[in-house]
Amino acid sequence: MVLYDQRGTGLSPRVSPDQLSFQQYLNDLDAIVTMFGAESSETVLLGHSFGGQLVAQYVSTYPEKVDSVIMAEPGPLNQEMAANGPTRGFTLDSILPGTIARIESRNLDCPDEHAGDDYFIEQMMVRANPGYWCDNIPPRNVLWRAGYDANQQVTASMNQSTGELMDLVSDIDRYQGRILFLASECNSVIGETYQRKQMNYVPNSTLEVIPDAGHHIFHDNPEYALDTVISHLGTGVDEGIVR
Structure with missing residues (x-):
């Protein structure tokens, strides 16, 4: 299992703005998958919140490099979902x-x-x-x-010249594996109802709701969340790329 702090966050060094973009984050994730997943018989991506958005774009771009995908309450995956999702900026x-x-x-x-x-x-x-x-x-x-x-x-950088969110799942149908959505029971903003709508844009996807949990699913109910992930993956997983 590999867990990393994305560029400019956590314990990763703070860098200049020209090194911070969604494309750079995609490149960073690809470098990690290539380094740690090259010898693996099965590479799994697990992305939470923004990480779920990143994973969606990655698997759309590199479908051949990923065997299984888990997205835990990802943010909006396209402009349609952004228009009906959480409000950004000051309210x-x-x-x-x-x-x-x-x-x-x-x-x-x-x-x-x-x-x-x-x-x-x-x-x-x-x-x-x-x-x-x-x-x-x-x-x-x-x-x-x-x-x-x-x-x-x-x-x-995720916004296009029109100001609309880039479509993170426009090519996700190229990926032939299974995709699991996780939603928390308590999240009334981007929880179960919202993620079921997102699933309309993601073929071959299923959803599991984690009880007694808010958006920080793995913190609030770790045992249930991990059991759900393990059940989805089954056996034979050698490497996990987690964010």
Whole structure:
């Protein structure tokens, strides 16, 4: 199993904006699959949230390199789903938590020049999205230092010149393997109802709902989520590429 921090996030180095794009993330994932999956009899991709969007584009681009795919509550997979999905940018619900998070970020004893902004975007991901969590209570200490610059640059690069989200699944029918969607019971924004709509664009896909879990599925109900993944994969899996 391979778990990596994407470029500009987590413990990965902070890099210049010209190194942060969705295409670069796709290239990075391909390099990891090539390095660790070349000798494997079966390569599995598991992507959560944005990672699910990345996996969708990857398997559409390199269908021959992947044996099985799991997407855990991926964000919008095309413009149609983006138009009916989570609202980006500031909303009335995000103004107060955003203001508090920004003030907090300015008063941190930061280890580097990026840490304050990274803290801000991390807090916005949980505080400004109450519908994602069970009882609308965000989890604590789950994210692994989200990257502010990466979030802004990569998200922007996913939009076309028209401002619409690129179609991440336009060629996914080239992939002949099974695709499993995971949705959490508590997420009222991009949970079960939303993912069932996304499945209309993804052939040969099934969905499993993880009970007693919000958007951070593997944190909230790890045993049930992992059992579901193992059941989907069956036996004989030698390598997993996980994000």
